[in-house]
Amino acid sequence: MKAPLSWIREFVDVEASAEEIGAMMGLRGLPLESLEPHGDDVVMDFEVTANRPDCMSIRGIAREIATAYQLPLATAKAVALQTNGKLPITIEEPELCTRYVGAVATVTVGPSPKWMQDRLTMCGVRPISNIVDITNYVMLELGQPMHAFDLDKMRQGKIIVRRAKRGETMTTLDGKKRTLTEDMLVIADAGKAEDIGGVMGGAASEITSATTRVAFEAANFTSSHIRSTSKKLGLKTEASSRFERGADRTAPPVAMARAIQLLEEIGAGTFTGDATDIYPRPYQPKTMRLDRARITGLLGMEVPDNEVEKILKSLGFEIAQAPSPTSQAPAAWEIVAPPWRVDMHRMVDLIEEVGRHYGYEHLPATFPGVEQAPPPSDPRIARDRRARTALLAMGFSESITLAFIEAKAAEPFLNGNAPVTIANPLSELFAVMRPSLLPGIIDALSHNRRHGRADVRLFEIGTRFSPNGETRGAGFAWTGLASLDHWSGARRPADFFDVKGVIEQLAAAYQVTPSFADVSALYLVAGRAASLVVNGQAIGTFGQLVPEIAEARQWPRVDEVYVGEIDLDALSAASRAETLRAAALPRYPSVVRDVSILVNDSLSAETVRGTIRSAAQPSRDASARQALELIDIREFDRYQGKGIPDGKVSLSFRLTFQSPERTLTDDEVQAAMQQIITALTRDLEAVQR
């Protein structure tokens, strides 16, 4: 709300400068947005919160300033309006239009005086003509929107407040033809809608240079109704923004009297004496209770009684009853709120008035006592920290991406689900909620690539969305070198087994024993994709990103990108961390043996490992199983090429044996090795090398 200082000073004799007033009012709830000099005046632009329509007027702002500086506020400038009921006004919808004051004047239309034009301009309102300018001037000064009709254009000179008819059209003052709906309120003459009540007037009854008789309107419209009409029409005006926050029902006659006073003062016309005030829903004053103890109880500071009363009175509240100094009953005031304070509903509203004008600078800084031990925090916080720590330690930097993505980018990741689509997205780029963390991470890779970084490891921990709800995941991508370039040589690009290693370590971070299965996913290259399986349930997917997907996000297709994503909810549910028991360390040494074999290269490593495992521990011999355990199998070499027949692969395993009971003898280990080699030869047609 823009307010020229000179205009404010007509209501409150404040000596402070505009800057000083601005600083003071910022601490009293009416912050200054900007100051702009205008000739020898200065325009103060105050930021008015949504609950204070009364401050959308010069007088309202002046009242706040008067309270802050403990100065008197000048009383109304016009005498009371005399009505004779001769202007025919009908209100058909008293719930939507609670009051309508109309008055008739004969006028000579022309420009308004310079001082009036200047003030309107300073407030950001364009001067139009003396009659229209008067309505705007009164609105700015008192906060009551007004309108003026060319009365000779009103059929039968009647004013009817009714709902619009189905399909009724009207051209508004901005020149737009609008189709109205039955839930909108109009001001009509005997035939047609002439004004969208409380929002904008109509062009047909607009004041022109030929106008000689006007009907001024000062009415009260219900806030929720104006709000919905303004929204439906996409039309926000000075009037609608005041009414939709709630206007003072007692203000229309005061505003009308002021308009008539200005009309005659600037010589624009004469009031004919015909005025009507239809007031079907009279304002009921609100009486509120204010407990002295509650002020201290809520604010944590004491405000002296005389300060409480001074502040409230200055803001226009009436003290109907003060707390009795002798009574044993809890001390309380009976307070009557002024009609313009549409935001007054409860005792706390009064306490805020007292608090803010007494000054929060008087608040002590105390600390609330802890009454009981705090309940545990969301378990996901500690849980996610494990994945974050593990990924950071594996060289991945943490990214945070926007949770909405392009519909096209989401498609390969939907996994058969419908996308979670935004009804009113900012743009196509933010059309759906991500079903996976990977699209965002892939875009981040591309961003880094565009800025000269080809070796990138990024991860994100965040929410994925599907029609089944939200899940928390950790996603990551690895592209470029497997390790930092180093002078000692050995560059190697990251590959499938690097991401598999990451998945294995993540599982280890949660003390989960992983297994892996082939998987087909639209976004992973076939044959280079796997799922992490825990307790028979697939809880993660990883592999090489389909080059077309990377390419669509501006990543060069020749550069391989490896990605993985794990469901953290499922991973932590499978975690054994909660039931972990530390095992005693082995008392006897372990024995290590290597074996190299030649097998068909179509055999999976898991098949070979399985054969070794079952051969080492024949289940029928319980005592042998106890005596000797194969505790680890590790592939340490895999070779194809020169010296190896086509279709074969040379595999080398390192096997570790141990007994919980004693030191193993060479013979025992040798026997076990023989069993293993026999099984490999028999079951897998392996040849020992």
Added chain:
Amino acid sequence: MSEQNEISRIEAAREKFRAALAEVRTSSEFQELRNSWLGRKSGRIAEYTSLLKTAAPELKKELGRAINELRSIVETAIAEREKEFGASARPKNAVDITLPGRAPQLGHRHPLSLVRDEVMEIFTRLGYQVLEGPEIEDDYHNFEALNMPGDHPARDMHDTLYLETPIAPAKAGALQPSRPLTLLRTHTSAMQIRHMENNPPPVRLVAIGPVYRKDDLDLTHTPMFHQVEGLVVGTGITLADLKGTVSAMARELFGSAEVRFRPSFFPYTEPSAEVDIRCFKCAGAGCALCKKSGWIEILGSGMVHPAVFEAVGYNPDEVTGFAFGMGVERVAQLKWGVGDIRLFYENDLRFLEQFGI
């Protein structure tokens, strides 16, 4: 004449050499000294020797003698100190410790994640529980229960993003029937409601997480950002308690404990206040960071509105409470001087690598 001068210069060089040798402390300084005197091409002795070619015959002999004498002194002295500084002093398997190490790669934390953790730590220490909640919400928890019914003007401040197809809720609060999830939460305050519906007072929590508004991407806005929301409810909780709490937090986060409250308006608090901290950069003198005001706005807050208590089944005559909400991006911007908020969402390694782990 000039050759005579050269002779005296060469004789004077002996002292210069002795002085320089006395200054030598390291092996590299020693090598440097040796090169500058005995170097075959540009060493000083080589330089003097070249004078012989052009010297007058009668002086050649004397010049030659002076040079030889100097050479012998230098060679002897260098040889004497060789043990101490020379190549043989380095163990055979010594490495060049100035070559770069083979570092295992270490990732970097995202600054928003760092702030989030720091705030969580502060409040955990102050006896709060930390909660995260659903990001897709229903209208009731995001607006209605927070004293913002259907046509409330304050809803305009929250440009809400809605789902095209509502999602059926998995679990509802104790007091509220299941409601379809229709929107992206515009603030973490929705979590307050969910918590209070299911837990009796007292309450002492912070909720942290992403929130969404229909704001275009620019220097100061992103359509997704992160909020920290604090809520304390109990008997006798006051606005002064809020001041003490915010002051404690500001001291930990910014090293500035002086706060001021400016009255404001939020539908879910009454009274409401915006909180500024004394500018930690200029200590209040006025600078670019605080736009010359000496104060920096960090959060919105207030005393929980009685209507909110009624919505969750708390008795507003028995309990009071305060709530505050703060932007994580804003804190990170202030802490590290990040001008453009979009940097947080680009995930540019050149940016991320400025932060630790």
